[in-house]
Amino acid sequence: MEPVTVATTAATEIDGSVMEGGGQILRVSAALSCITGTAIKISKIRAGRSTPGLRPQHLSGLQLVSDLCSGSLQGASIGSTDISLTPGKIQSGNHTADTQTAGSVCLLLQVALPCAVFADASSQLCLKGGTNAEMAPQIDYTVKVFKPIVEKFGVHFDCDIRMRGYYPKGGGEVFVTVNPVKELQPVTMTERGNITKIHGRAFVAGVLPFKLAKDMSAAAVRTIRKEIKELYINIQPLQEKDKACGNGNGIIIIAESSTGCLFAGSALGKKGVYADKIGIEAAEMLLRNIRHNGCVDEFLQDQLIIFMALAKGTSRIRTGAVTLHTQTAIHIAEQLTQAKFTITKCEDELSSNVTYIIECQGSGAANLHL
Numbered sequence: 001m002e003p004v005t006v007a008t009t010a011a012t013e014i015d016g017s018v019m020e021g022g023g024q025i026l027r028v029s030a031a032l033s034c035i036t037g038t039a040i041k042i043s044k045i046r047a048g049r050s051t052p053g054l055r056p057q058h059l060s061g062l063q064l065v066s067d068l069c070s071g072s073l074q075g076a077s078i079g080s081t082d083i084s085l086t087p088g089k090i091q092s093g094n095h096t097a098d099t100q101t102a103g104s105v106c107l108l109l110q111v112a113l114p115c116a117v118f119a120d121a122s123s124q125l126c127l128k129g130g131t132n133a134e135m136a137p138q139i140d141y142t143v144k145v146f147k148p149i150v151e152k153f154g155v156h157f158d159c160d161i162r163m164r165g166y167y168p169k170g171g172g173e174v175f176v177t178v179n180p181v182k183e184l185q186p187v188t189m190t191e192r193g194n195i196t197k198i199h200g201r202a203f204v205a206g207v208l209p210f211k212l213a214k215d216m217s218a219a220a221v222r223t224i225r226k227e228i229k230e231l232y233i234n235i236q237p238l239q240e241k242d243k244a245c246g247n248g249n250g251i252i253i254i255a256e257s258s259t260g261c262l263f264a265g266s267a268l269g270k271k272g273v274y275a276d277k278i279g280i281e282a283a284e285m286l287l288r289n290i291r292h293n294g295c296v297d298e299f300l301q302d303q304l305i306i307f308m309a310l311a312k313g314t315s316r317i318r319t320g321a322v323t324l325h326t327q328t329a330i331h332i333a334e335q336l337t338q339a340k341f342t343i344t345k346c347e348d349e350l351s352s353n354v355t356y357i358i359e360c361q362g363s364g365a366a367n368l369h370l
């Protein structure tokens with residue numbers, strides 16, 4: 001058992017440049033610092049990136065965690081490469097974070113959610129920034145793919161998308177209510193089953209013509225059809241009206257399996273890129289993620305590591321190729337908790353399919369406030 005306590009010992013040093021070397025190291029280590037009560041010092045933050053140090057999304061994520069755990073956050077400003085966080089008691093209630101850019105609200109939730117689960121009562125998080133941003137989950141991914149799967153660990157939250165926001169303006173706002181839990185349950189997801197359903201949304205917002213949404217959807221359906229003949233594919237073209245700030249377009253396509261696995265492919269419109277290409281990009285991402293016989297896509301993999309590390313008991317998840325993001329999250333989780341991960345390669349001789357089982361003996365973090 002790892003009690004949720006107030007930090008008393010020397011700070012654990014985290015190398016922010018290790019492995020993937022990006023913002024994820026900050027989120028996993030800050031959340032685990034908050035939950036385990038361990039003070040941390042992170043150095044060489046995003047050292048290998050073209051703009052090293054904290055970007056607005058990382059800074060507001062750290063400030064949010066510090067606020068959530070009544071912590072002391074030192075050295076955190078835009079561009080800082082060294083910060084320290086000394087956590088206090090996790091506070092339920094209202095917390096707000098604003099990237100003031102199109103920085104992803106989903107990445108704010110990624111760092112805050114595990115912390116809020118260990119509060120003494122429910123938390124209300126008002127998160128502002130981009131809802132559908134590049135290199136991050138789209139909010140639709142967080143709600144339709146991530147949420148049903150983390151519920152298996154016992155993590156329950158509701159998300160009200162009050163305003164969508166896109167690059168470069170941002171201006172999106174989501175309101176998330178998180179319920180606390182005593183401890184997290186381990187999860188086993190090793191049987192992929194058959195793909196039974198493919199659905200999604202292709203959207204335009206602001207001044208962009210509705211035709212773009214229809215073109216993204218049609219191109220995505222055509223691409224998926226080449227590999228999957230028998231299933232009805234419903235990718236709804238949508239015009240975002242009142243609840244959207246600025247201009248944007250994008251698509252997310254979700255596949256469901258007979259055993260409850262969820263996979264997604266997604267893409268966002270970019271200046272000068274044809275809508276068809278956006279649709280094809282998302283469809284190819286989805287196909288890539290269901291071609292292997294794993295139970296999660298390349299993104300959910302890394303997003304589940306912190307919950308596996310915190311759960312009480314052994315979790316097992318079958319994946320496709322293990323990403324560097326996942327390996328990095330494991331590295332940090334093992335540094336800050338007693339969790340032990342192993343990765344086993346599984347080769348299916350009949351199908352020549354290669355999958356991996358990520359197994360974790362969780363640290364069994366206990367919420368002593370409940």
Ligand SMILES: Nc1ncnc2c1ncn2[C@@H]1O[C@H](COP(=O)(O)OP(=O)(O)OP(=O)(O)O)[C@@H](O)[C@H]1O
Nearest residue numbers: 022023024046135136137138141266299300302303
């Ligand atoms: N298309 C996508 N769908 C779902 N999740 C995604 C998608 N793209 C990225 N993610 C998730 O977003 C997170 C991105 O983490 P990452 O550390 O790369 O971002 P970051 O904080 O912007 O840092 P950096 O700029 O240093 O890379 C990961 O958890 C990843 O799984």
